[in-house]
Amino acid sequence: MRVVVTGGAGFLGSHLCRALLDRGDAVVAIDNLITGNLDNVDDLLARGEFSFIEQDVTNHLDVPGAVDAVLHFASPASPVDYLEHPIQTLKVGSLGTHKTLGLAKAKGARYLLASTSEVYGDPQVHPQTEDYWGHVNPIGPRGVYDEAKRFAEAMTMAYHRCHGVDVRIVRIFNTFGEQMRPRDGRVVSNFLVQALAGEPLTVYGDGDQTRSFCYVADEVRGILALLDSNYVGPVNIGNPEEHTVLELARLVLELTGSASEIVHRPLPVDDPTQRKPDITLARTELGWEPEVPLADGLARTAKWFGRG
Ligand code: UDP
Secondary structure, three states: OEEEEEOOOOHHHHHHHHHHHHOOOEEEEEEOOOOOOHHHHOOOOOOOOEEEEEOOOOOOOOOOOOOOEEEEOOOOOOHHHHHHOHHHHHHHHHHHHHHHHHHHHHHOOEEEEEEEHHHHEOOOOOOEOOOOOOEOOOOOOOHHHHHHHHHHHHHHHHHHHHHOOOEEEEEEOOEEOOOOOOOOOOHHHHHHHHHHHOOOEEEEOOOOOEEEOEEHHHHHHHHHHHHHOOOOOEEEEOOOOEEEHHHHHHHHHHHHOOOOOEEEEOOOOOOOOOOOEOOHHHHHHHOOOOOOOHHHHHHHHHHHHOOO
16 A cells, blocks of 8 residues: 555654554655654655655645555644644644545545544543543633544544545544653653653642553554554544553652652643543454553653663
């Protein structure tokens, strides 16, 4: 297959590019490098089947030649990033989704949208199943990401229904691993970098809020299983093992042997109180489930942050 990956120089996008190349696909990565980084694809640039286009996907996309699949992964994804780039976040989820769907339609390509557990907002159903409509504050600071992704899902289904585009939607839950930006503001990267530097670990609020963390190799395997499947409609891909943020902080201290203290900082506005994917659909439709335990994934990621 020849696959277009938007956000191809980002954290998840670059892992996807590598996995696609490794299985024999050709990849065209597109990224405007707002939050992506060419270092993430440095090792891929020399591979003949890989090409990179620096472009903002909210503008018209022109990719010469045949395309078999379009994977739309461009977007700021850390709350710190989308609060810093609120309008770009809204644009890439709306206009960017429109442009990439247009590309898929023109090429007769399969389309896969990177959606998010944030479509569930601060969920009142626990764990979250795909048929839950969510609890999102549209005008709060996080609304720029949540609503952009909700719109993106609606646009994707409209292109499927009106134009017959063959679509997939993955709802990605908190994912971590090598190639996260050390200071991207997300909890795993913050805690690991802080622990390794001997700085205090910043727990927001009392730390009782929960998340369920998926190691990137598991996440990418799930996304490719969805791409290759016949399932149209959103599928949760995440690790259902749920932890409080305080538990995560303690685990990071234990794994890194760090003597850092834990300090508390104000809880961001609309920070979801709990999050855990129900992955029954992924298990039954894709035969997928995560394999890497949290401690192993954290140890691998710590090693990567600690390199050089
Ligand atoms: N968080 C924290 N300390 C940090 C960064 C984040 O306590 O230094 C908390 C944040 O308030 C949230 C959870 O960790 O409850 C996950 O935050 P992240 O930014 O990784 O992603 P989110 O799931 O909120 O999109």
